[in-house]
Amino acid sequence: xxxxxxxxxxxxxxxxxxxxxxxxxxxxxxxxxxxxxxxxxxxxxxxxxxxxxxxxxxxxxxxxxxxxxxxxxxxxxxxxxxxxxxxxxxxxxxxxxxxxxxxxxxxxxxxxxxxxxxxxxxxxxxxxxxxxxxxxxxxxxxxxxxxxxxxxxxxxxxxxxxxxxxxxxxxxxxxxxxxxxxxxxxxxxxxxxxxxxxxxxxxxxxxxxxxxxxxxxxxxxxxxxxxxxxxxxxxxxxxxxxxxxxxxxxxxxxxxxxxxxxxxxxxxxxxxxxxxxxxxxxxxxxxxxxxxxx
Numbered sequence: 093x094x095x096x097x098x099x100x101x102x103x104x105x106x107x108x109x110x111x112x113x114x115x116x117x118x119x120x121x122x123x124x125x126x127x128x129x130x131x132x133x134x135x136x137x138x139x140x141x142x143x144x145x146x147x148x149x150x151x152x153x154x155x156x157x158x159x160x161x162x163x164x165x166x167x168x169x170x171x172x173x174x175x176x177x178x179x180x181x182x183x184x185x186x187x188x189x190x191x192x193x194x195x196x197x198x199x200x201x202x203x204x205x206x207x208x209x210x211x212x213x214x215x216x217x218x219x220x221x222x223x224x225x226x227x228x229x230x231x232x233x234x235x236x237x238x239x240x241x242x243x244x245x246x247x248x249x250x251x252x253x254x255x256x257x258x259x260x261x262x263x264x265x266x267x268x269x270x271x272x273x274x275x276x277x278x279x280x281x282x283x284x285x286x287x288x289x290x291x292x293x294x295x296x297x298x299x300x301x302x303x304x305x306x307x308x309x310x311x312x313x314x315x316x317x318x319x320x321x322x323x324x325x326x327x328x329x330x331x332x333x334x335x336x337x338x339x340x341x342x343x344x345x346x347x348x349x350x351x352x353x354x355x356x357x358x359x360x361x362x363x364x365x366x367x368x369x370x371x372x373x374x375x376x377x378x379x380x381x382x383x384x385x386x
Contacts, residue, residue, distance in 0.1 A: 095167055097131040098160040100124050101139060105157050108147045158230065165231025169373060183375040184213040188224035188236035190295060191320040193362065196339030197237070197255075201386055205379050212375045218319075220293045225249065228367055234376035237383075239295040240361040251363040254383060258338045259299070259358040261351045264330040269349070276354040280307045286314035286332035288323050295360065300335045303358055324348065 103113035104124070114121040132139050137152035149157065172184055189198055194216065202214060217224070217233060224236040228249060242249065261270050261277055270285060271277030282304060289311070290297040297316075304311040314332035320340065327334050328347040335358065341350045364383055366372045372380060 093131065093134060094127075095164065097127045098164055100127050101131060101153075102157065102160050102164060104128065104140065104147065105149055105153065110147065162229075162231045166370060169231065169234070169370070172373060180209045180375055180378060181211040183211070183373065184215060185373070185376045185379050186215045186217070186232065186234045187376075187379065188217045188219060188227055188233045188238075190220060190224075190237065190239065191218045192296065192337050192340050193237045194218055195320055196337055196343055197362070197386075199343075201379075201383055205382055209375065209378070221295050222293060225365070228365060231367070231370070234366065234372045235380055236365050238363055238365050240363050242365075248368040249365045250368045251365045252384065254362045254364050256359050256361050258352070259296075259335050259360065260338050260341050260353060261333055262324070262327050262336055262341050262348045263333040263351070264328055265347070265349045267330050267333075267349075270333055270351050276352045278307075278354050279303045279358070280309075282311065282333065282335075283307070283309040284312065287311050288318070288326045288332040288334040289313045289316035290323055291317045291319065294319075296335065296337075299358065299360060303335075 100113065100117060100119070103116050104110055107113045107116065110125055110128075111121050114124040117124065128139065135152065135156075138150050139153035139156060141148045141150055187198075198216075202216075205212070206214065217227065219227070221238040221242065224233065224238055225242060227233045228236050237254065238251070240251065240253070242251070261282070263270055271281035274281075287300075289300070301311055315326050318326060320336070323334050323336070324340075324344050326332065335353075337360070338352075341348065364380060366376070366380075371377070
């Protein structure tokens with residue numbers, strides 16, 4: 093089994109078309125077809141159902157696809173690792189992070205990393221922790237900043253706790269103060285208030301809704317479904333309040349009233365994660381060191 097054959101297989105699986113797949117991998121269509129057939133002979137199973145104008149995966153093809161993607165991603169990582177120079181003058185880091193961490197934590201760290209290693213390409217993927225864990229598992233990311241605890245069905249990942257972050261309530265300065273204007277508010281004070289809520293699958297949504305239910309009420313959403321920038325914009329416009337990380341509120345405070353939560357408050361634990369079976373590339377290890385020493 094050759095990497096080239098797996099690359100051709102994945103291209104056909106994703107395009108569901110032999111000619112378009114051949115164009116994507118820059119090879120003649122007959123050569124691609126021959127390599128696919130050779131792979132099928134070696135595996136002893138057909139990978140595609142070939143009907144006129146319709147290409148679909150067989151059960152064997154469905155089973156091979158995630159494994160092939162992971163093998164190719166690992167091979168790509170190995171290639172970049174070897175190409176990195178001793179002084180880290182060249183290379184890349186693929187980092188995943190939740191949108192709130194991209195807004196609050198990463199800008200200063202990435203600026204320091206870029207100043208020290210300007211030749212290292214930084215590829216950032218925003219997403220929820222569940223999505224980032226999945227991307228780590230298939231080899232599409234080197235590192236990810238995720239919210240603990242991880243999903244129960246998570247693959248084998250190594251995590252290092254990075255920080256424990258307080259959450260605060262943000263509202264428009266023109267709107268009524270939460271909790272009757274007190275300096276701190278309880279989650280219970282949000283009962284009856286209109287909330288701006290993140291989309292489903294967002295860690296902050298799950299944490300806020302769970303806290304409201306623990307306080308004995310169902311939150312009332314004025315608008316829901318946004319990412320971090322959208323949520324802050326809706327709050328500034330006076331649509332409602334939101335519960336966000338303190339670092340995000342500090343960076344985005346213009347046009348927002350920030351009210352801390354009374355003790356014990358709400359917190360979230362941020363960890364740096366990577367696959368347990370593969371060491372991150374050298375450039376990623378250096379970024380990991382800078383994040384842990386921040």
